[in-house]
Amino acid sequence: MNRIDHLFDRKKERVLSIYFTAGFPDLEDTLPIMQAIEDAGADIIEVGVPYSDPIADGPTIQESNMIALNNGMSLKKLFDQLKDMRKKVSLPVVLMGYLNPIIQYGMEEFCKKCQELGIDGLIVPDLPMQQYIDEYKEMFDRYGLRNTFLISPQTSEKRIKEIDDYSNGFIYMVSAHAITGAKSGISNEQIAYFERVKSMELKNPRLIGFGISDAETFSTASQYSNGAIIGSAFIKIIKNSKDLKNDIKSYIQSVIK
Amino acid sequence: MIRVDEKGFYGKFGGAYIPEMLHPNIEELRENYEKIIATEDFQKEFRALLKDYVGRPTPLYFASRLSEKHGAKIYLKREDLCHTGAHKVNNTVGQIILAKKLGKKRIIAETGAGQHGVATATVCALMGMECTVYMGALDIQRQRPNVERMKILGAKVVAATSGSQTLKDATNEAMRQWINNPVDTHYIIGSVVGPHPYPEMVARFQSVISEEIKWQLKEKEGTENPDLVIACVGGGSNAAGAFYHYYNTSQVRLVAAEAAGLGVNSGKSAATTALGTPGILHGSKTLLMQTEDGQVVEPHSISAGLDYPGIGPVHAHLFDIGRAEFVAVEDEDAMKAGIELSRLEGIIPAIETAHALHALNMIEYKKDDIIVINLSGRGDKDLDTYIKWGGY
Known part of the structure; x- marks a missing residue:
């Protein structure tokens, strides 16, 4: 069974997904960071594939992408690093990356490799729904990969329903009109949006991301969804860390306490 | 025949590969731009400005x-x-009238040489709209006079400091700011690039x-x-x-x-x-x-x-x-x-x-x-x- 499906079968609340950029802060940190996230008690690991032009990301993730690329990270290198991943990591693993590096690698080859390594799902922020349905859905399904779409406060109800129909795994609710890491705290307007989507009773679990950074924002987001995603705040923790394992542990435990 | 198809492709090229956060903006534009620019009202204003202003x-x-x-x-x-x-103003005149008809209050733009930035700042001054132009930090240095012109015209010029600090990075930054301000803001792209319908829309104005x-x-x-x-x-x-x-x-x-x-x-x-x-x-x-x-x-x-x-x-x-x-x-x-x-x-x-x-x-x-x-x-x-x- 796909590990994402399995997770949401047994856990419906306070699911914590942690995003980080592969090859950051150092090239060979990828797998140790994944292990540390698992050991600290998070539920999903999102591995970011760095890209030169990440248009949905704010300064923190942009910078981590640049550093990772300068360190020599690439999709090929990442797949090398993740070769024996499933001997060490049992959590669901999602790759998050922009479309261009994936199509240069070759979409089918990419999906095949993901299946081989035990990757459970994909988030491709600039892959539009229609293109996914027309060109790639059959392939993702064939290789057992769950595909996560984003929705935002601007997404119409009609489109949210369509996205729900064509998604599997989970839906990524962008918390505000924002790129990653743009805002902190949760406003009343955002809560109205969370409630509106909650009342739609979608078939897919929902995780809220963008602007989640601590125990308070995680708990608030979790009241209106199945849990939340932390990215930029986590990148800041590992950026200056001298002891990745312990810093990751104390940060994640402070969020889920 | 060379023409754009319904999905925004010219042969193998084109389309709209955008984050979902931009989908409503792009849809709004795609659904409305052809209708609006076909109206007599639009054409009259556009033609008059091209003649007497440009x-x-x-x-x-x-x-x-x-x-x-x-x-x-x-x-x-x-x-x-x-x-x-430069020719850039043909497009900014068209897009600013369009933005007004779509009820937008703010304009953002990217610029390389600064010509598109100046043309955007100009029409924003003309229409009394707030204007922010993103420009690569390197380009700000090498096209200084245009930076000053934009400022005199009342626009805010923001340096894009990522990557090569040129046009590509200015465009990234403008797209990010559009994601951050999707409701009241129109993004005036200056070239025949970007997600559909921009390439065709800009080409038509030019x-x-x-x-x-x-x-x-x-x-x-x-x-x-x-x-x-x-x-x-x-x-x-x-x-x-x-x-x-x-x-x-x-x-x-x-x-x-x-x-x-x-x-x-x-x-x-x-x-x-x-x-x-x-x-x-x-x-x-x-x-x-x-x-x-x-x-x-x-x-x-x-x-x-x-x-x-x-x-x-x-x-x-x-x-x-x-x-x-x-x-x-x-x-x-x-x-x-x-x-x-x-x-x-x-x-x-x-x-x-x-x-x-x-x-x-x-x-x-x-x-x-x-x-x-x-x-x-x-x-x-x-x-x-x-x-x-x-x-x-």
Whole structure:
């Protein structure tokens, strides 16, 4: 069974997904960071594939992408690093990356490799729904990969329903009109949006991301969804860390306490 | 037939590869722009501003000394005489009227050489709209006069400090800001790039260039069709405008001059069709300078307006099917061609435009051929570069 499906079968609340950029802060940190996230008690690991032009990301993730690329990270290198991943990591693993590096690698080859390594799902922020349905859905399904779409406060109800129909795994609710890491705290307007989507009773679990950074924002987001995603705040923790394992542990435990 | 299909593709290139957060904005634009620009109301306002504010029609000037030098009948389409000094204003006038009709309150834009930024700041002043322009930090240095012009016009200029700090990064930053302000803001893209419907919309606003060439040439030469149309291509808006009404007239040769920088194979170039492979940048599938891993390569050109690693999807298509001929012009040759025009015709062209002028030395044509060169902009903004280069 796909590990994402399995997770949401047994856990419906306070699911914590942690995003980080592969090859950051150092090239060979990828797998140790994944292990540390698992050991600290998070539920999903999102591995970011760095890209030169990440248009949905704010300064923190942009910078981590640049550093990772300068360190020599690439999709090929990442797949090398993740070769024996499933001997060490049992959590669901999602790759998050922009479309261009994936199509240069070759979409089918990419999906095949993901299946081989035990990757459970994909988030491709600039892959539009229609293109996914027309060109790639059959392939993702064939290789057992769950595909996560984003929705935002601007997404119409009609489109949210369509996205729900064509998604599997989970839906990524962008918390505000924002790129990653743009805002902190949760406003009343955002809560109205969370409630509106909650009342739609979608078939897919929902995780809220963008602007989640601590125990308070995680708990608030979790009241209106199945849990939340932390990215930029986590990148800041590992950026200056001298002891990745312990810093990751104390940060994640402070969020889920 | 060369035309955009329903999904926004020109052959294999185009589309709208955008984060879901931008979907409502792009949909709003796609659903409304054709309807709005087809109304009499819009056309009346657009045409009146092009005439009385921009100064259209721009002359089609027979350049006799340049013609004598190169051995052909060369006409210059004087877009450099547009208000603000380049063709860019044709598009910003169109988009600002559109933005108003869509009820938007704020305008954002990206700029490379600063011409599009100035043209945007200008129409925002005209319409009383708030304006923020994103510009690469490197471009802010090398196009200082245009930065000052934008500020005088009341626009805020924000430096894009990521990546190569040029046009590509300014475009990334403008897209991010649009994601952050999707409701009240319209993004005026300055070239025929970006997600559908931008490439076609911008081309249509610029198509006034070839619309005028047709009747002006008919008056002067008794034919609407020149033998060649030459234009420079970064993203490709002036070329799209100059080619638009000739796309499907196969006897008119279309020539696009890209920037080869220090040489196509020097590693310091922006010659996209020579070096690019299909990929996705700024929301459309197009030819793109990239590494094997799909990372976008940082381009180089002496002209900020051509310093872009991609090309509009329509041009990728024209290249793909062989409808347009592409030449790659090196920095040095472009500078010489700019000086040559200054000396022969008393017109100092923008360095972008100078690339199109050098194309005359790179292609074959016959002595009695009628050649129209789109003189997309004037060189005032480039005086620093001309002075430093000093080859005169």
